[in-house]
Amino acid sequence: MSDNNSALVIGASGGIGTALVQRLLADPSYTSVIGISRSATPPAECSPAECSTAPRLRWLACDGSPAAISATGVAISEAVPQLSRIIICSGILHDAEHGPEKMLEQLDADWMQAVLQANSITPMLWLRAVAAKLTRKQPCRIAVLSARVGSISDNQLGGWYSYRASKAALNMLLKTAAVELARRAPASKLIAFHPGTTDTPLSRPFQSRVPSDKLFTPHFVAERLLKIMHEANADGTLAYLDWDNKPIDW
Ligand SMILES: NC(=O)c1ccc[n+]([C@@H]2O[C@H](COP(=O)([O-])OP(=O)(O)OC[C@H]3O[C@@H](n4cnc5c(N)ncnc54)[C@H](OP(=O)(O)O)[C@@H]3O)[C@@H](O)[C@H]2O)c1
Numbered sequence: 001m002s003d004n005n006s007a008l009v010i011g012a013s014g015g016i017g018t019a020l021v022q023r024l025l026a027d028p029s030y031t032s033v034i035g036i037s038r039s040a041t042p043p044a045e046c047s048p049a050e051c052s053t054a055p056r057l058r059w060l061a062c063d064g065s066p067a068a069i070s071a072t073g074v075a076i077s078e079a080v081p082q083l084s085r086i087i088i089c090s091g092i093l094h095d096a097e098h099g100p101e102k103m104l105e106q107l108d109a110d111w112m113q114a115v116l117q118a119n120s121i122t123p124m125l126w127l128r129a130v131a132a133k134l135t136r137k138q139p140c141r142i143a144v145l146s147a148r149v150g151s152i153s154d155n156q157l158g159g160w161y162s163y164r165a166s167k168a169a170l171n172m173l174l175k176t177a178a179v180e181l182a183r184r185a186p187a188s189k190l191i192a193f194h195p196g197t198t199d200t201p202l203s204r205p206f207q208s209r210v211p212s213d214k215l216f217t218p219h220f221v222a223e224r225l226l227k228i229m230h231e232a233n234a235d236g237t238l239a240y241l242d243w244d245n246k247p248i249d250w
Helices: 017-026 064-078 109-133 161-184 218-232
Strands: 006-010 032-037 056-061 087-088 142-145 190-196 239-243
Touching: 006 017, 006 109, 017 032, 017 056, 017 087, 017 218, 032 064, 056 064, 064 109, 087 109, 087 218, 109 142, 109 161, 161 190, 161 239, 190 218
Parallel strands: 006 032, 006 087, 032 056, 087 142, 142 190, 190 239
Antiparallel strands: none
């Protein structure tokens, strides 16, 4: 079988990333699945024992530095002739010392830069790294995990300064990329995707007030996203969509 229907998942050890890798591996129409992660090895859920009938999983470890992203882009290029799905699902909201800010006094320049680096700049470095694979004729659907809180018009509650700003900046960067791709890779479609509140380490500290029917499993979200990508048309625009395939106002 020719290796011409390959999927790339960046942030493949995350909650949503792992579920995406599992679902892609369970779909025999994919000839290979490339998982990119800071972890050296795939999570147990993606092991050959769990996915014995699956397309091949190629796992590439990358520390996320700009140089490592570029080098990994070369490795991806050499591993597969083309990509039909690219999903960037890395991102941060909190770490051991920092959480989303509730007031101006909590702003911390280093943390703000770290969030912007991880959520806005790093995804674009990944797009740069795979740009050569986005050709005029090859259809490729690309989803980048954004968030509804990146919507400027939707911001009624305030707070979460760094995370909101990082996703709003991501949306603008993706919008700009969509304009470029419309010219150089018109068969590509770019989607900024809001998964809804999903039960992963990223949202875990903030789940207590989320009704249980509004807290999604990573598998539900992965299924929705893959379906949305499958049905998307390459129309030269950036779609900003939620898990229900509903557009979000910018
Ligand atoms: N969960 C939600 O409720 C929710 C809601 C809205 C939007 N989102 C967005 O969905 C995406 C996936 O989140 P998730 O819920 O799956 O979270 P998660 O389980 O915490 O996974 C996020 C992954 O991002 C990568 N990552 C972590 N720190 C990073 C850093 N400093 N730089 C670059 N990558 C880093 C890691 O992947 P590796 O370990 O593989 O390197 C990590 O596992 C994020 O962009 C998030 O903002 C999530």
